[in-house]
Amino acid sequence: MNKFGVSAQTLIAAAFGAAIMGSAFAVPKLLAPEAGAQPIAIQAPPGAPLSFADLIEKVEPAVVSVNVVSTQDLSELGDMDQFFEQFRGMPGLEDFFEQRREQQEQETPRTREARSLGSGFFISQDGLVVTNNHVVERATQIQIVMSDGREIDAELVGADPLTDLAVVRVKEPGPYPYVKFGSSKDIRKGDWVVALGNPFGLGGSASAGILSADGRELGAGSPYTDFLQIDAPINRGNSGGPTFDLKGNVIGVNSQILSPTGGSVGIGFAIPAELAKEVTDTLIQNGRVSRGWLGVQIGDLTPEFAEALGIEDVKGALIADVTTGSPAERAGLKRNDIILSVNGQKVTDSTSTTRLVAKLIANTKNKFDILRDGKPQSISVTVGERPADPNAISPVPGGANPAEPGAPSAVPGKMLPDFGVRLSPMDDATRIALGLRTGDTGLAITEVTKGGVFGEAGFEPGIIILDVNSRPVASVDAFERAIAEAKAANRSKVLLGLRVGQVTSYRTIDIPK
Incomplete structure (x- = not known):
């Protein structure tokens, strides 16, 4: 040197x-350094280990591979249709393959045996293992492979698809090495994390990285989870494996990756330890997770929506629709109500509201503070138990099956040049087709002109306007009165309640000057 x-x-x-x-x-x-200058000393960041070997050696015996055999429905119709296309128009062959296709449609769908793999970890010495629901879904056989190579049969204790968590129990008595859940709240963005699991069936693999972010929402498919984002490489087969902090505590359960290639690009997501422990404890005790159900379709009360409604410093969830026969309807909640708090606990958006309601015990009374027509009030709601598929419940009164969406009312309607839109009252056929209730009113958009307010906002004919600033609009005159009231209140935009297909949503539009 x-x-x-x-x-x-x-x-x-x-x-x-x-x-x-x-x-x-x-x-x-x-x-050459200046006189008296000292060489720059490059030091490792505080807390950065020289090696993760001691940590991995400590926790690895509790991490397992999960091998699964499941049944899978096998339908060859799609493949046959694709195969059939190349013979279309050929005499004889076309008739033959058409007959073969009809025969397949009448046959009972067959199943086949499918094999998959994932990861997991022991959380008790008597053999309870945590993994992902999607690893063991539809499993007929589950086998746990330990770090020392032992293969042990296991059985499902319980699973929760909505958080993608499951618990299985090995069939041979223990004791087994196990790890404990820690707290994801104790680590910060940039702190080291270590992921262990079974990527691509290799087994016993470890990777290290940092906590890249927390509180990640990954859409409607995971309504109850704020994921941890980690850059420790995880791949297919890592699902259900643990992510550790440097003390050897499980701070997350690996669940998903974001990748254009199918392999790790440094963006992985883990279920936080607090949620994982809460759900797994419930699965161990009950075999399932029961969630409270309100029966509403909700959206965020955005600052833009609040401005249109003339309310300030208010956070909450805006009810876009109420399911027929639901606890919400029985309690008297209505579309356009704004949920402010549940049992005194304030909500900030639709996600926080969904999670608060999910934690409520079915068939118990709960206090909902709401804002209706700008005035606060409280409503007592006896929540139900969330159905397996809430979307399967018909929103149409009497359980009627809605017809195909019909054309807007044939009434010519009225053109509003300032907005660049023609509106006409919604007819009964359209109301039924869109799954609306008896007595629901609205205006059908029958024409949109270029350069108008509606055209620039992307509206198209066929959309139904149900209300303006929470006021129902049964006629074009009612629409114009609502606009006049907004102008008189010095508002620059209005909030429209819209029906597109069988979904209610909200949009704001500017009021023409």
């Missing part, structure tokens, strides 16, 4: 590299 802390080999290598790569990639010259 020379007096600058650089070895001779390093200097030779740098000079050689500069010579063969050209000046554009030349290594900068080392400058």
